[in-house]
Amino acid sequence: MDFDLNEEQRLLKESIDGLLTDSYDFESRKKYMKEKGGWSRSVWGKLAEQGLLGLPFSEADGGFGGGGVETMIVMEALGKALVLEPYLATVVIGGGFLRHAGSDAQKAAHVPGIIDGSKTLAFAQVEKNSRYDLFDVSTTAKKKGGGWIIDGEKFVVLNGENAETLIVTARTGGGRRDKTGIGVFLVPANAKGVTKKSYPTQDGLHAADITFTGVEVGADAPIGNPDDALALIERVVDEARVALCAEAVGLMDESLKTTVEYIKTRKQFGVAIGSFQSLQHRASDMFVAAEQARSMSMFATMAGDFEDAKERSNAIAAAKVQIGKSLKFVGQQAIQLHGGIGMTMEAKIGHYFKRLTMIENTFGDTDYHQRRVADAGGLI
């Protein structure tokens, strides 16, 4: 049992923290937001240069063979700096599908572009009525000749506005909520029949609602078994949840730090407001919440390697519950302790709060995952 980072991991942490300290202060972030698509190609290029975009890929695929801990380190750092770039969509999720189930040809076609930063991906999964159930899929993929035809609507596709390639869940058989008959398809974003409605999201990222109308893709489009890919989807989404937990920990750390600095300097009644016990206790509770979240983020990271898929899912669901509760408390109290200034777009704390809030509603909220843990028979 060991919670420390090894030497290589420490170096990784130093290098990404260093990069973001240099290139990602709050003012720079505002500029990146105004760039085309809402994030910075130059920062993305730097992440590629440092090898961070190739981190989880095997050396055979041109990557660095990093595991869950490495991704946790990166996501925490990205959270701390409130990074806009599509690391989750491209490297964690897109990369995850390719790593776990991509054919050699699929990997050869997509992985080099991810690693060198020339291509980004997006995961088109959410549907109008699916909410958080990954198996609730109405979009269809029907065989035609050697290839497939995809029809359906996907919503809130993160990085959907910018991605060159979409990874789409679609039903190849069975009814809307059946657990079999679900496939995962690689679809070029510029394919005929793909229409996008793009928009910024509440936390400053960019997403799109995407309609697929008779979109034709080749026989090489499915990743894994087109009739039975739910386990693959669950695995990759679990990894995305773990990554979000780590990002949230970074966001909470920075929110707490910013808030404590603020109440140490903000004066009222002639003294720093941080000298008032009611505020001190609130800040202490934020610390407790953030530490509990950090523990569960570590737990989730290590659970990513559990052999038993049920045990893995249950542990990660539990982590998402703790993170959801902690982030809500830390986020809300950070605004409260900042007072009026916390309500303004000008102060950075509100932007942390918004990103934290969106994380709760991504890939299952607190109630959703709590119910999953309860239905699985608990955690003791």
Next chain:
Amino acid sequence: MDLAFTKEEQAFREEVRTFFRDNVPPDTRRKLVEGRHLSKDEMVTWWRILNKKGWGVSHWPKQYGGTGWTSVQHYIFNEELQSYPAPQPLAFGVSMVGPVIYTFGNEEQKKKYLPRIANVDDWWCQGFSEPGSGSDLASLKTKAERKGDKWIINGQKTWTTLAQHADMIFCLCRTDANAKKQMGISFIVFPMKSKGVTVRPIQTIDGGHEVNEVFFDDVEVPIENLIGEENKGWDYAKFLLGNERTGIARVGVSKERLRRIRDLAGKVEAGGKPIIQDSAFRDKLAACEIELKALELTQLRVVADEGKHGKGKPNPASSVLKIKGSEIQQTTTELLMEVIGPFAAPYDVHGDDGSNEAMDWTAQIAPSYFNNRKVSIYGGSNEIQRNIIAKAVLGL
């Protein structure tokens, strides 16, 4: 980073578990499961079994009878002990006064007291809190005046846990009235049988008799019963309170209770079916289990850190353990109340020794709920813990 226990650690867990299974008297275990108080005999019997095995004072240095275990082994031992469950060693002797004596006491004191603490030949109690000195402990007024080769002690202590069983007390006494309040306190030990010591029971809201008031009326104590230096008692008290870190979260206790809740909730009916099938109840239970898992991991982080970097200064993370640990213990007793519903009501009478044998298992659930309100109050209330975090961690 690696969450797995080593093979050796797993084997150790098995060894500890087997020992408990073979050696904890079944009645003692049953009473703990049901939330009953144990009699003095039941506790001492168990502690002597543990001491005979060489595990009575496991975390002491080897030369005084400790085991030399790693931090992780201590963690495993505590967890297994709490979740079996078996009575925990008497904290006042083993975790509190013992370490003060082997760290600050002289050779004669070590020889005289330590083996008797280990075997509970002396039952120790703690003379810290006073009616006017709770969270503000340093304001204590009990006085020890030096007269020839004796201390003359006058004053009153309160919340003295199980003083009715105690042979010895360790006491914070004011020995310099003119010094700044933390600077004039000394750490003195003496027999409870000394002339002028009076113990008066306090009945707590659960109906039990765990705590007492202790009065000192011109109690004469030999001068050599001072531990360490005169007027340095506050340092020793801080040392003592910061000493017990890994057990403070009581993860094993809460685990055991959650297992019991699951078990009972599969039997007790609500709406014509076991209450475990009620999704609102199940969600609450899952929520508590998740909180406990997070706490367990937080505790393991502290344990691993200690193992790697030594114990050093008290870790402010122990305040997190105290706050969350107590909240979760309280939640588990609330869930038990919820499970038994109307059967929470019948009142059970406690015996003179604080034990209670009568009636069936449900009779202990409400008292246990009432009794557990203490856990966020004692050992530095949760509000004091928040002060510690604000000051020591956040720099406020």
